[in-house]
Amino acid sequence: MIPLSSPYLRRSNSTRRIMRLVLLSLLPGIAVYAALIGPALLIQILLASLAALGFEFAVFFLRKRPARAALTDHSALVSAWLIALTFPPLSPWWLTITGVFFAIVITKQLYGGLGQNPFNPAMVAFAVCIIAFPALMSQWPAMSLSLSLPEQLELIFGFAPRLDALTSATPLDVIKTVLQKTAGITHGTVQELLMSQNLYGTFAGRGWEWVATAYLVGGVFLLIMGVITWHVPLAFIASMTLIALVFWIIDPSRFSAPLFHLFSGGSMLGAFFIATDPVSGCATPRGKIIFGIGAGLLAYLIRVFGVFPDGIAFSILLMNLCAPLLDSMSQPAVFGSRPQVRVPGEKTP
Amino acid sequence: MLKRPLAFRGGIRLAHHKYESAHSPIASAPLPERLILPLRQSAGRAPEPIVREGDRVKKGDRIAAAEEWISASLHAPTSGTVRAIGPFPVAHPSGLSAPAIVIEADGADEWGEKTPLLDSPARSAANRAALSPEETQRFLQNMGVVGLGGAVFPSHVKLSRAPNTPLQTLIINGAECEPFITCDDRLMRERADDVISGTLFLRDLLEVKETLIAVENNKPEAADALRAALARADAAREIRDVAVMELPAIYPAGSIKQLIFALTGKRAPAHVLPTALGVQCFNAATVYCVWRAVAHGEPVTHRVVTLTGNVEHPGNMEVPLGMPMGQLLALARPRPETDACIVGGPMMGFLLTDERAPVVKGSNCLIARSDAFFPPLEPETSCIRCTSCAQVCPQGLQPYELYWWSRAKNSEKAARYQLMECIECGCCAYVCPAHIPLVQYFRFAKGEVRAAEKAQDMAARAKERFEFRQLRAEREKAERAEKLARAAALQAEKLALAAVTDTDSPANAQTPTTENAP
Numbered sequence: 001m002i003p004l005s006s007p008y009l010r011r012s013n014s015t016r017r018i019m020r021l022v023l024l025s026l027l028p029g030i031a032v033y034a035a036l037i038g039p040a041l042l043i044q045i046l047l048a049s050l051a052a053l054g055f056e057f058a059v060f061f062l063r064k065r066p067a068r069a070a071l072t073d074h075s076a077l078v079s080a081w082l083i084a085l086t087f088p089p090l091s092p093w094w095l096t097i098t099g100v101f102f103a104i105v106i107t108k109q110l111y112g113g114l115g116q117n118p119f120n121p122a123m124v125a126f127a128v129c130i131i132a133f134p135a136l137m138s139q140w141p142a143m144s145l146s147l148s149l150p151e152q153l154e155l156i157f158g159f160a161p162r163l164d165a166l167t168s169a170t171p172l173d174v175i176k177t178v179l180q181k182t183a184g185i186t187h188g189t190v191q192e193l194l195m196s197q198n199l200y201g202t203f204a205g206r207g208w209e210w211v212a213t214a215y216l217v218g219g220v221f222l223l224i225m226g227v228i229t230w231h232v233p234l235a236f237i238a239s240m241t242l243i244a245l246v247f248w249i250i251d252p253s254r255f256s257a258p259l260f261h262l263f264s265g266g267s268m269l270g271a272f273f274i275a276t277d278p279v280s281g282c283a284t285p286r287g288k289i290i291f292g293i294g295a296g297l298l299a300y301l302i303r304v305f306g307v308f309p310d311g312i313a314f315s316i317l318l319m320n321l322c323a324p325l326l327d328s329m330s331q332p333a334v335f336g337s338r339p340q341v342r343v344p345g346e347k348t349p
Numbered sequence: 350m351l352k353r354p355l356a357f358r359g360g361i362r363l364a365h366h367k368y369e370s371a372h373s374p375i376a377s378a379p380l381p382e383r384l385i386l387p388l389r390q391s392a393g394r395a396p397e398p399i400v401r402e403g404d405r406v407k408k409g410d411r412i413a414a415a416e417e418w419i420s421a422s423l424h425a426p427t428s429g430t431v432r433a434i435g436p437f438p439v440a441h442p443s444g445l446s447a448p449a450i451v452i453e454a455d456g457a458d459e460w461g462e463k464t465p466l467l468d469s470p471a472r473s474a475a476n477r478a479a480l481s482p483e484e485t486q487r488f489l490q491n492m493g494v495v496g497l498g499g500a501v502f503p504s505h506v507k508l509s510r511a512p513n514t515p516l517q518t519l520i521i522n523g524a525e526c527e528p529f530i531t532c533d534d535r536l537m538r539e540r541a542d543d544v545i546s547g548t549l550f551l552r553d554l555l556e557v558k559e560t561l562i563a564v565e566n567n568k569p570e571a572a573d574a575l576r577a578a579l580a581r582a583d584a585a586r587e588i589r590d591v592a593v594m595e596l597p598a599i600y601p602a603g604s605i606k607q608l609i610f611a612l613t614g615k616r617a618p619a620h621v622l623p624t625a626l627g628v629q630c631f632n633a634a635t636v637y638c639v640w641r642a643v644a645h646g647e648p649v650t651h652r653v654v655t656l657t658g659n660v661e662h663p664g665n666m667e668v669p670l671g672m673p674m675g676q677l678l679a680l681a682r683p684r685p686e687t688d689a690c691i692v693g694g695p696m697m698g699f700l701l702t703d704e705r706a707p708v709v710k711g712s713n714c715l716i717a718r719s720d721a722f723f724p725p726l727e728p729e730t731s732c733i734r735c736t737s738c739a740q741v742c743p744q745g746l747q748p749y750e751l752y753w754w755s756r757a758k759n760s761e762k763a764a765r766y767q768l769m770e771c772i773e774c775g776c777c778a779y780v781c782p783a784h785i786p787l788v789q790y791f792r793f794a795k796g797e798v799r800a801a802e803k804a805q806d807m808a809a810r811a812k813e814r815f816e817f818r819q820l821r822a823e824r825e826k827a828e829r830a831e832k833l834a835r836a837a838a839l840q841a842e843k844l845a846l847a848a849v850t851d852t853d854s855p856a857n858a859q860t861p862t863t864e865n866a867p
């Protein structure tokens with residue numbers, strides 16, 4: 001087939017290639033994470049991927065539309081992998097599938113499919129599950145814990161009662177409890193406290209710091225490949241660093257260092273892989289910067305002062321809410337004219 | 350004057366595909382038996398035919414005369430007989446026919462009388478102040494000189510001086526930024542002296558401070574040839590204010606706003622003509638035609654056309670206007686798997702719908718299309734707002750927003766996102782990973798916006814007319830009512846008077862009658 005109108009030249013690129021690059025850049029993080037936690041993570045990724053493709057197929061089947069394009073564009077896999085990476089790796093199978101259901105069916109397909117969802121599917125999955133199943137979503141295995149494959153499979157697919165002994169507090173949990181319990185009591189810095197509990201590694205939470213570093217490596221690869229732009233990650237990291245720095249300087253016995261925050265929880269994953277989601281995020285350069293700043297600040301505030309162990313999912317969902325407004329108010333100037341702030345609904349002359 | 354050209358925003362690097370057609374000299378196309386010359390070969394109004402069927406014409410004879418200012422005359426590219434004047438298929442995206450003059454060549458290719466503007470040594474001397482600009486403008490209009498870069502805007506119109514801003518910079522556009530096209534490249538290499546002479550002629554006429562000849566840096570031979578020609582001209586009389594500037598080969602470097610910015614740093618805002626910034630632009634091939642006309646009395650009857658793509662013998666040919674494009678492309682021997690012919694460049698051109706459509710002043714390139722050279726159409730998928738399109742848009746637009754509103758047929762919103770500033774360069778569609786034919790959507794939406802504007806304009810005028818009519822009707826009604834009232838009053842008065850007259854003097858009865866006399 002010949003295109004009807006110019007341009008007749010096209011760069012060889014596709015949504016599938018973009019999604020494949022995102023999956024590829026998640027691999028370093030997955031490798032480090034799996035090395036620390038065990039094969040459970042890979043089982044979760046497989047489970048989530050199959051569920052995501054299954055749900056996509058089911059939706060297209062019910063809508064009586066060809067599912068081939070949707071099943072091969074790899075976008076569902078990106079959501080699935082992000083769910084597997086943000087949920088506790090020993091979550092029961094049905095929890096993961098529930099998350100995938102909310103991501104693919106409710107958040108993505110019910111809003112019109114690829115490119116139409118106002119919210120990030122993986123983050124909606126996380127938010128729904130942490131509200132509905134707060135206990136299960138907080139069971140993080142200790143990094144030192146080494147379980148055999150059958151034991152991990154038993155935990156994911158079995159019906160045996162779950163042992164609290166298997167799980168431990170993450171560094172983020174610890175600083176939260178510190179903050180709540182030890183107001184007014186002097187115990188040294190947060191870092192010293194974490195060290196005393198054998199939770200501090202080289203520069204952040206033990207183990208988790210290397211997972212976050214691997215995400216950073218993958219994120220930089222995405223930047224180099226031109227899949228994402230620098231705006232969101234840089235704004236996210238800068239704003240989180242700045243707010244963490246302010247609190248840390250005020251009281252290092254209650255607040256931890258900026259580096260710790262950047263390399264704990266979902267910060268790096270959020271900055272490079274989730275807040276950069278083009279569909280639910282901002283599209284204009286200035287919008288992206290505001291989005292990144294907002295997500296970084298909110299993530300810190302929710303993580304430190306909120307009730308949930310991490311704030312990435314809620315901060316990004318809150319910024320998703322603002323994205324359309326930010327976009328329409330941050331339209332860049334057309335070549336040759338001055339930048340103008342466009343207020344939605346107002347007519348430009 | 351800038352030392353180095355500035356980088357404009359956006360744009361893309363493309364595989365040039367220039368070498369194939371640029372390595373051999375310009376050849377002369379054989380004279381076809383019949384030449385079809387569509388009347389409309391420039392922007393503005395088409396000229397009126399001044400020949401009739403059966404008339405004998407010589408090469409260079411005027412066959413259609415411009416009757417309006419924004420219009421240019423048309424000339425016979427060879428000697429022969431006018432065979433028909435009527436609708437013929439033309440190369441246009443719409444595939445419609447247009448009125449044309451058909452000339453049957455007699456093979457003699459005999460020139461008519463040549464009347465150069467610089468007909469005497471005195472006039473062609475260094476001081477050209479003897480020529481009035483108006484005289485030159487009328488001359489170029491009669492010689493059919495139009496922009497040969499593709500927009501075919503009559504060149505003489507661009508020589509008018511803006512009343513308020515004096516011209517500072519003259520830009521000669523030899524960027525030729527679209528891949529595959531090399532007609533200007535070869536022309537600048539082989540006929541650099543004429544290009545430089547034309548440039549200097551326009552420089553003197555426009556009295557500009559600086560003149561910049563822009564060539565993309567993928568044409569070093571052309572730039573060198575122009576510099577050498579400039580040096581030769583400099584030997585005759587000192588030239589200090591003319592420079593050849595090499596631009597980085599980033600598409601669309603030759604687009605007027607981007608070119609002006611790269612060379613002068615001036616940004617042309619929306620709806621502002623370059624002359625308002627003190628800049629005027631001419632295409633290199635146009636400048637060549639200007640010189641052939643003023644110095645040699647040769648009107649625009651031929652042009653150089655690049656034949657390239659999936660052909661055995663890519664190259665450039667000097668082609669008489671009116672030669673059927675199918676016949677011309679056949680000279681380059683298209684390979685068997687050729688499935689279409691692109692007129693113009695691969696980024697902004699269109700597909701030839703009728704092989705009989707003739708070469709016109711704006712036809713710069715014919716490309717034999719095949720899947721090996723051009724990727725076949727891929728199915729359109731959903732936009733994921735990756736903003737690749739916005740990153741490459743040289744106009745700073747948000748094509749993903751324009752697409753959204755164009756698709757929703759919300760032309761008002763699309764216009765608010767500056768749809769009309771789109772230059773249709775095709776960068777956005779080139780990079781789109783979802784394979785969305787963005788420019789196609791924008792062309793359609795632009796039509797919608799124009800239609801809406803027109804409808805709005807017509808509605809406003811109809812409203813005005815209606816209101817005026819209402820007003821008039823009301824006024825007439827009021828006048829009538831007044832008249833009636835007055836008549837009634839008169840009647841009443843008369844009656845009253847009549848009643849009074851019986852008793853009073855008759856003199857009083859006269860007064861109201863005279864007052865009410867029409």
